[in-house]
Amino acid sequence: MRLDRSYERMLAVAVAALHEREPERLWPLLAGALAEVCGGEAVIHKRDDWSERTGTIGTVPAGAAERLAGLSEAGLGLLRAGYPFAGHYAGGTDRAPVSAYRAVGRAWRDSPTARLLGEALGVDHVLGVPLPGSAEPITGCLVYRVGTDFTDGQLALAGRAQPLLAAVDRQRQLLEEWRRTLGPAALPDERAADRALTPRETSVLLLLTDALTADAIGRRLGISVRTVHKHVENIYRKLGTRDRVGTVLRAQRLGLVPTPGRTGSHPR
Structure with missing residues (x-):
């Protein structure tokens, strides 16, 4: 029952987002709801294509952006590199949400990315939620939390939310292109x-x-x-x-x- 209520919350936010006239507000709306239903404390969402040197890092809540602003270019590059998700999803079609710990096991805790996140955001677990059907470079959200890893139920909720994220992102792309064209x-x-x-x-x-x-x-x-x-x-x-x-x-x-x-x- 709790999973259903959480999904209903995510669905309600997605429906509200489809009535939002400002496309730049769509991802923050969804990212905040995704963090809530998945038990996360912060979310990074990709607002454009990333490389280790370029790419806009969108964050929820706003305080997370302030903490990331103090990172060096090397630190930001480490985040954009997307370890371990870039490797996990590369070369295949599986886009099921997965946590960093489930993807690579104990190697996650000892990675430079995990240490960076601990220092910058005070978190130690991350959940990758790619948009279904997205090709390389993979787009989507990274949900962060401190304490225990994400549960099976939270991964299931993230999976159910993926089509909603994809639908609203398509809406964002259309509205942004509409504005640019006119x-x-x-x-x-x-x-x-x-x-x-x-x-x-x-x-x-x-x-x-x-x-x-x-x-x-x-x-x-x-x-x-x-x-x-x-x-x-x-x-x-x-x-x-x-x-x-x-x-x-x-x-x-x-x-x-x-x-x-x-x-x-x-x-x-």
Whole structure:
């Protein structure tokens, strides 16, 4: 029962995140909920591709960022190297969550990464939660805690949360590309709000503009075809249109989506 309640909490946060208009807030929302349901104290999430020299390290809570800010470049590189998860997931398709201790055993406690985390964050266990289906470099979250290793139940919860993380990350990518394509002067968020379009409906509208079928939109967003059709019906009603072509043309006139020939490309 406790697992079900924890998953319901994660699901509620994911649903709330899909109504968030600011894409930069999506990962912090999910990361905080993931830490809560998995018994973690801090989370690092990948906001872009990492190498040992580059990559933005997103953290929850904010205090964790302050502690990591004092690390040397070598220390940050050690974190980005992703030991032992980079090696654990490399070359295969298994993306099941795993703790560092379960991945490499006692070698984890004696590793430079474990010592660094102990000094910087005061934690000694870490759980890798990659996005399902992600290819190298692997993207996702690292959940940290002090004390005992993560339990079987907590790993199961992390596994159930993976599709939610993936769905919201796809939403983030679409909204960020939408903003980049239209440009800040276009005020796309305000225009969508004026038409009462939710962020999720905006994502579906963007994919309609790319001429994707309902099946393809569902696969892209991780939702059912029935849900796609429901979103499309809402979009038609809010824009006062009756079909896909008319909807795309009206959305272009309203400045909700890029027009043909505009600099940039549609989110794909």
